[in-house]
Amino acid sequence: MDLYQEIILEHSKRPLHAGLREPFNAQVHHINPTCGDEVTLRVRLSGEGRSMVVADVSYDAVGCSISTASISVLTDEVIGHSVQEALSSFAAMRRMLTSKGADPGDEDEIGDGVAFAGVSKYPARVKCALLGWMAFTDALSQAGVDVSATPASTSVPSALSNTTTSNTTESS
Amino acid sequence: MSDIALGGAFTTQESAAIRGDFAILSRSIRGGRPLVYLDSAATSHKPRQVLDAERAFYERHNSAVHRGAHQLAEEATDAFESARETVARFIGAQTQEVVFTKNATEALNLVAYAFSNARAAGSMDGVDAAVAARFALGEGDEIVITEMEHHSNLVPWQELARRTGATLRWIGVTDDGRLDLGDLDTVITDRTKVVAFTHVSNVLGTINPVAAIVDRARAVGALTVLDACQSVPHLAVDVVDLGVDFLAFSGHKMFGPLGIGVLWGRYDLLKAMPPFLTGGSMIQDVRMEGSTYADPPQRFEAGVPMAAQAVGLAAACDYLTALEMSRVTAHEHVLTKALLAGLARRPWVRVIGPVNGKDRSGAVSFVVDGIHPHDVGQILDDAGVAVRVGHHCAWPLHRRMNVTATTRASFAAYNTVAEVEALLTALDRVPVIFGTVV
Numbered sequence: 001m002d003l004y005q006e007i008i009l010e011h012s013k014r015p016l017h018a019g020l021r022e023p024f025n026a027q028v029h030h031i032n033p034t035c036g037d038e039v040t041l042r043v044r045l046s047g048e049g050r051s052m053v054v055a056d057v058s059y060d061a062v063g064c065s066i067s068t069a070s071i072s073v074l075t076d077e078v079i080g081h082s083v084q085e086a087l088s089s090f091a092a093m094r095r096m097l098t099s100k101g102a103d104p105g106d107e108d109e110i111g112d113g114v115a116f117a118g119v120s121k122y123p124a125r126v127k128c129a130l131l132g133w134m135a136f137t138d139a140l141s142q143a144g145v146d147v148s149a150t151p152a153s154t155s156v157p158s159a160l161s162n163t164t165t166s167n168t169t170e171s172s
Numbered sequence: 173m174s175d176i177a178l179g180g181a182f183t184t185q186e187s188a189a190i191r192g193d194f195a196i197l198s199r200s201i202r203g204g205r206p207l208v209y210l211d212s213a214a215t216s217h218k219p220r221q222v223l224d225a226e227r228a229f230y231e232r233h234n235s236a237v238h239r240g241a242h243q244l245a246e247e248a249t250d251a252f253e254s255a256r257e258t259v260a261r262f263i264g265a266q267t268q269e270v271v272f273t274k275n276a277t278e279a280l281n282l283v284a285y286a287f288s289n290a291r292a293a294g295s296m297d298g299v300d301a302a303v304a305a306r307f308a309l310g311e312g313d314e315i316v317i318t319e320m321e322h323h324s325n326l327v328p329w330q331e332l333a334r335r336t337g338a339t340l341r342w343i344g345v346t347d348d349g350r351l352d353l354g355d356l357d358t359v360i361t362d363r364t365k366v367v368a369f370t371h372v373s374n375v376l377g378t379i380n381p382v383a384a385i386v387d388r389a390r391a392v393g394a395l396t397v398l399d400a401c402q403s404v405p406h407l408a409v410d411v412v413d414l415g416v417d418f419l420a421f422s423g424h425k426m427f428g429p430l431g432i433g434v435l436w437g438r439y440d441l442l443k444a445m446p447p448f449l450t451g452g453s454m455i456q457d458v459r460m461e462g463s464t465y466a467d468p469p470q471r472f473e474a475g476v477p478m479a480a481q482a483v484g485l486a487a488a489c490d491y492l493t494a495l496e497m498s499r500v501t502a503h504e505h506v507l508t509k510a511l512l513a514g515l516a517r518r519p520w521v522r523v524i525g526p527v528n529g530k531d532r533s534g535a536v537s538f539v540v541d542g543i544h545p546h547d548v549g550q551i552l553d554d555a556g557v558a559v560r561v562g563h564h565c566a567w568p569l570h571r572r573m574n575v576t577a578t579t580r581a582s583f584a585a586y587n588t589v590a591e592v593e594a595l596l597t598a599l600d601r602v603p604v605i606f607g608t609v610v
Contacts (some may be wrong), residue, residue: 001550001551003550003554004547004550004605004606009605009606009607011608021419034562035545035546035561035562035563035576035577036543036562036563036567036570036576036577037546037576037577038576047382062576063544063545063546064544064545064546064547065543065544065546065606066545066546066547122550125546128546
């Protein structure tokens, strides 16, 4: 089967940037109600306006290999990058994951994220792969970033709409 | 269950004949692999006899039940009411005590809402005071459920407590997946008005000691509600023997159609209960100033009923009766024992629930060391083995057992020992793929 690429198994066994760190601008807690998977995720931003950068993403996640690996890849792709780049990565990741196998993904945009292309053929698992990304964009929003001004906001798949959210926003 | 019944597992030839009735079992999935369907606790497949009965209804008798003076209306009404008789007979009930609902969840909500609707002015007018008192629920009163309930027999009672100010309490679960009856007398007390519990856990497979709980509930005058979704398809269920006041189950888990469930209730209680859903069919007289309601079961069947599904459900009852429930139980018991034995030989698997076959039904949930159930289920699916993963709508139970989620295999009469072996073989790939066992 093409779902469990070596890269995914590697990230799930040794997730990058795991653990909750301070300081942070916003913290969110997302749950996938169908399986009970959860993630608590924090973001720290630095700089302002167009030069705003994702300084850190830290998290505590309980989930399957797909969701764990996806959060690991997310942190690797967005930490140290501008918020605009991070939102573009999210858009590319979601485009691939919801393409039902049509979009193989662009390694320049999502790096190891292309390993998740096979997930898009398993509709029940798309939510797993997007759990961390949805939490991340929610945290950005909580931290005051306007995520609606990016391509990322267009057409949230209905399959994702039952992800429940609770937020805590704190200033660092 | 007698010893004779336990000897009654289906022979290879009988199994083949049963499987032949379920067309879907012969299809292949995931690139040509034979389907091994071990998810009947979620929903069962439907035999040809059920599908034929539904089709025949639509092709020959289709009409709106309890309406119209034409011949088709008479035939449809007759088919619907005959189905009620068949279902009643199947569970040892009186016909007029069987209420058709859209599913078991609606049946349980119907009972829960009777308590809060009874609080409205005039709702219990004309009802015997002693019976009405049993439905009087408010602050200081208590509702008792268990920690192993499916959300459908949990959330409605939480909501009832919220609406009425009553307190929700529950019977705990032991580490080995049994109800903790040690504190039964302190949980069910004079304050308890209703005790709602499951006959068989949809996660653990535990068959609960109904009599012990009913005895205690009766001693304090509390009503009892039994969730029989996981028992009616697998065990001979007789409402009189069980001694409960209400019993709910779904059609689709017992070879019947989707979209139909059953509430059985003692007639004097149903007769006292205010309606849940209101509208057409359930009335006695309607005036602009107010309405009066029909006797049960019609009082609880608002709108044009699901006659085709009722006919299909009756066909499912006939199908199970022809198989003989004692043999269905015996057959599934053999499968359960085979699976439990196979899992016990794999030290990296832990069963969540009773590990032996005693007082246990054919829903077997387990966790694999270091591997998330979603991933386990995906590997099994790749081998054509369909199981359920997640919390199976019993989230508090999973929290109690200290697991996020489980993988669940569950049986019906059409499953075979060969399918248990297919599951175990596919399961052995899981730690290899994830590198947790060298």
